Amino acid sequence: MTLRSWSLLPVRLVATVLLGAPLGIVLVYSLLTRGDYGGVEFPWTAESFTRLLDPLYLGILWRSLWIATSATVICALAGFPLALFIARSGRWRNLWLQLVLLPFWTSFLVRTYAWIFILRDTGLVNTTLLSLGLIHKPLPLLYNDGAVLAGLVYNYLPFFVLPLYATLERLDGALPEAAADLGAPPWRTLWRVTLPLSKPGIVAGSVLVFVPCLGAYLTPDLLGGGKTVMLGNLVQNQFTSARDWPFGAAVSMVVLLVSALLLAAFLRHRTAQELL
């Protein structure tokens, strides 16, 4: 072995131990039989995977895809103007970037709990609206799909803004200028020049938002009030009260597969971009 491949050995070890081994365990578990009180037993079986074809579980998969897609679209609509604003705010851009990153200094759990205090009947929004006389009884803001979406968008928006900002920041400023010189109004420059050029950032941001949203379990649990099931909640339930580890592992494999397919499509897209 050359020196170079020796020096890469720790990386390979870490990749094998921290990535390969856990995934291998999940795969093995998904193909075993459920132990009566948790755990897994022999014999091997693909039953957990065939069970996934049940319309009940396909419905949950569909629902998760739908919520994750909605969250990604909202992140894109809110994140694009924000990233553009930051990229064009000159010497203030570092300040704005820090503000986007600021929430990461606190725990994910605490931030999600904070939304309960914002959305509940005696929460910030409802008490404000009530005291302004705009409403006469509290709006049901918490424990529905809207609250889940709000929580997902809030938590994952920075994942969209940061890669998009990186793309926009590198964008050659002469191009929009040229468009303006040639008589394009600002909205047209944005639509025909800036937006197409920022596509790699948009794609990267979308993948970074969609993948964690698809497997989210804490946000739907806390802000959805346990009234809806997403794939993440299904997995969690199988490992806790249902005590069906093989099925939980099989659902995890499906989440992983969907995410991996998306990442593969994304990588192809990037390669295509670079080749052009």
Added chain:
Amino acid sequence: MNRRAFLLTAPALAGCATDARPRLNVFNWSAYIDPAMLQRFERERGVRIRYGTYESNEEMLARVMGGNSGWDVVFPTHNRLTPMAAHGLLAALDHTRLPALRNLGSRFQSPVWDKTLAWAIPYMWNGTGIAYNGAQVSNIDSWGALWRDDLKGRLTMLDDPEDVLGACLLKLGLPFSSTEPAHLAKARAEAIAQKVNLRAYLNADVRDQLVSGDVLAAQLWSTTTAQARAGNPQLRFAWPSEGFPLYCDCAAILKESRHPELAHEFLDFLLRPEVAAANARVAATATANGVGQHSIDPVLYPPDDIYARGFWPPPLPPAAQRLRDRIWTEIKSA
């Protein structure tokens, strides 16, 4: 760490490794013991305690199932004891080493789940009933009341399949732990009918919203209600007329334990009246100890006529467990 710092700390580390005191490993629910009592046991016996906590029976079971978890004493809920013993996880108790057993309350001297106290000693207990805001709603005394329209949007149920399906079954006059598919199908219909009125499925998280008045009625544990009442004296607790489940967490010694004598001494220590009282105060729940019971809060200690309507749910057979989980997923997806 530089070399100097390492050389300075090495003897300290070595000191830990060669601590001659035996070590007892105790794995308990979080916030379920008075830390001062652990220190007292360490001092009295000249031992060390390694103390770990868990949040659910399943979490604890997942760790100890393999039989080499390193824990000595665990606190399963009463209906997990038979399956654990059947799996060979528990050590049989030696009553000659537990003279303080006589301190147990009369309700726990010979409990239905373990008549001879062969596997574990009852530790703390509570039941599932209904917490409600006495200033705003009244006549809540049955599970059936949780289907009332005046609670719409301000009602929560526990996020727990056994308790929710159980409440539906009791409302229908069927057994809480039924394994009959026909019974469970009826319970599912009840749960789905109730869901339109439901704000959320919440466990202990509902406490703040009961105190603030957002939630008017909640299926809840008596312990959590007793804690919430400290924040809002208007809160009441109903032990439902159709009957209600009671749960008792019990201290058991694992078969894998390498210090069974010390573990027995620890269990006997927990049975001391003043230790049981201190632990119950910290956990804010009901102790199974008859002598160490200082509180007379009827939410924690229902009087005999009400207590008679309670029952201790037995373990669910795995097939029924699986059917119930499917129904639970159907209810949640409805």
